[in-house]
Amino acid sequence: MRAATQERQGHGIRWEIVSPALLLIVWQALAMLYPGRLFPTPIAVAQQMWTFSASGRLPLDMAKTLTRAAIAFFISMGIGSIIGVAMGRNRILDRLFSAWVIVGLNMPAIVIAIVLYIWLGLTEFALILAVVVNKVPLVITTIREGVRSFSADYDELGRAFRFPLLRRLRLIFWPQLVPYVLAAARTGLSLVWKIVLVFEVLGSDGGVGFRISELFQFFDIKGILAYTAAFILVVLVFEYGVLRPLERSVLKWRMDRA
């Protein structure tokens, strides 16, 4: 039973490795079919990436963007989770603030950034705050759904066996919330990456977005793709190096099916 499961997982991992390679092959083929300055091959982009890295520019910009994204991500996960749990547990709070959440979800990201830049100036704080304001409603919605879906049966189990609050939180509530936290983290991260870049284009003193906007002035598509590819590489490393192993570890009980 376990051998069969491992074999299935092995197959899955092999396909996941094949997937990006396939994308590169398609890209290379298309670039060879339509050669030109505005459609560089992946090899040319990789060379450009190496040049930027060697000059120290790319790592510096990447570090700036990643720091902004990480700060915004953790702040929004924290605030969003607290509010999401409160709204999921308390019907009055939920009714009182659900319109705010809807407004937050549908407010164009660019508007939030512009307004905050006008109010607070082109500062680091304004940029991070703009990302947080954009991301928090999404976290709230996901976590609130998670809390709403808590099983009343497990709640009753906790009461029948007189679980103290901490044990109830650790053994009953938290495991039910984990899939939603992971979902919020994953969708949130993809949103944060994108928004940080857009806001950096709009106004910042460095970072991937800022550099891409600079390269855009010169129609340097190779440079733009080099930065984008480097950024995507980081995202993939985070996905496969952190998120997936974490998911496999905390949701093991779901995967090991008979």
Place this chain on the structure above:
Amino acid sequence: MANGPRVTLDIALKRFPRLPVPLIEGLALEIAPSSVVALVGPSGVGKSSLLRLVAGIDTDFTGSILVDGLPAATAPPAGFVFQDSRLLPWLTARDNIRAVRPAITAAEATALLRQVDLETYADAFPRQLSGGMQRRVALARALAVNPDLLLLDEPFVSLDRALVTDLQRVFLSLFDRQHPTVLLVTHWPEDAAILADRAILLDGRPLRIVGDFQLEGKRGERSRAHIEQMTALISEHRTEATR
């Protein structure tokens, strides 16, 4: 050898909001220590609700439920076996047992699993166990909480006959070894005839006792014919009472 507590029920009124008729009104019952009492009645009559009052899960009623003289809600928690096994799916069989009583060691939890013939499945997650196995883990968990007072809420529901027979064997052996006080909720008179010392027939709204039988013979040693005879007696009485 464990000795089960005496359970005394004297429920003046239990009603659910928005329902015009109370669920229970003026129900009194005395459960002798270390006896196995089956509460038999049709589905939806309120047997499980009554069990939740005894477990102290639901305290919204007037009257008293005493476990060895202590109010049920403050007495040591009972070993409750729910209709569904209600194991925490993210914990292994062993950890499900330790979850309800963290003081017990892994070895002690495994020993409890041994009592229900599941020692080799200690590291399995609930999804990897069959329905019958899950019920047995739930029983081991109940024993970890309180081996002296077991509340079994339709423990055989949605199991096939072979699994029921197997689980009944496990119950009988446990009752024999540990001498707990057991309240078994079931809608099958046969479960009572096989497992219990006493069968109480419940029916109506408000819930009332329509029959109270001391079942002859030692449980576990009753012949098939004897069990069938007692099953027929309980069923007959139930039919008459509902007429």
